[in-house]
Amino acid sequence: MEIAAEEAGLIGPLLLARSTVDRSALLRGDTEWLARAWADPSTRVLVVDDARALVRRGAAGAELVLLPPDRAPEGERYLLGVDDAGVAYFAVAAPLPDPAGLPGRPDAEPANLRQAGAQLDDRDAGLLVYAVALEAWHSTHTHCPRCGTETLVTAGGHMRLCPRDESQHFPRVDPAVIMLVHDGADRCLLARNPSWPERRFSVLAGFVEPGESLEGAVRREVAEEVGIDVTDTRYLGSQPWPFPRSLMLGFFARAVSYDIRMDAEEIAEARWLTREELALAATTGEIMLPSEVSIARRLIETWYGGPLPGSW
Incomplete structure (x- = not known):
């Protein structure tokens, strides 16, 4: 006997497989474009720290707190992509800012994917999963596995380069x-x-x-x-x-x-x-x-x- 429910298809979406932002892989190695995008006030930055980000909850669900580049803290930068309106999105691995100091976001709170993933819309769910995955890989692959030299973040956060033996290392x-x-x-x-x-x-x-x-x-x-x-x-x-x-x-x-x-x-x-x-x-x-x-x-x-x- 076949399973009718299985034949009918998936019951509900796979909530961590949603995304609306193009990953823009061809732009990762364009250092001039990356610099221009970071200087653009329309660019939005997601700060991620130990798999958590600031989330603001409301009656309709939850949304990520995204900052303009000039309000983002210092840290490793990862390009997350560009949306249909031309807005660029980056993640920065750094301690989360104090919500009290963010205009219009005093009620934001730290949350991880398990706590907020189901309440985020497609864009925000995709951005948070992506940022958390990159942060987790970078935090555990800081040195070259061949010679032990500290590696450099390149390609918009999608590669680490060993300055000693020039080996390239990619997210796992x-x-x-x-x-x-x-x-x-x-x-x-x-x-x-x-x-x-x-x-x-x-x-x-x-x-x-x-x-x-x-x-x-x-x-x-x-x-x-x-x-x-x-x-x-x-x-x-x-x-x-x-x-x-x-x-x-x-x-x-x-x-x-x-x-x-x-x-x-x-x-x-x-x-x-x-x-x-x-x-x-x-x-x-x-x-x-x-x-x-x-x-x-x-x-x-x-x-x-x-x-x-x-x-x-």
Whole structure:
């Protein structure tokens, strides 16, 4: 039996895969254009610090606090792109400014993607994910892996150059598969990591290993974590997960065995749930589902066929 909800398509957007600003890769190496853009008062700057930015919340949602260049603090600069109106956007990695000193923004507060990602519009969600990902990579790749020399930020923040051996180093992305395992009928498998609180459940996930296909990673991770064999791997979609540098690739996979044999280091609990059991457990709080910014939530709700209550 095929899953009707899966055939119907994704239930809700992948909230961290939204963006409206062109990344303008061809401009990253144009130092004259970068200087002009930074001097333009219409340019907007997002300050990011340890994966957080200033966010202003309102009745209609949340918005990023974006500054003109002359009010931005000193720090590493990353070009985020240019929108359809010709406005350039940069990120600066620096301590967040005091909201009290920002005109019209005294109520702004620091927030990360988990806290604000679902409330941001498409433009702001894309800008924050992008800035957080670049900041995370730069903060952990300050020196040349070949000779240990401190590297320089170039290409609008999209490359680090070693001044000693002239090697070039680019932001890393780690692919990870995340999959909802189902039985082809009316049951799905949810599990809890040993480091999570009681009642917190999600789908299975793991990093892709060198020389491995995505489908192979799905089969291997499910077998390793819960001892179940799967087939009929079907792709849902992807979204960045910059904690610190993952790209989450979402799949459905149909089980061909059903006895759970957990890897105790990876899995504390694992349960087969029917749609009725899943809805009841989520409603009563017996289980807590992933947050709405996660691809895990979209996998679960797409399989279920609609929104479910509660989240981490």
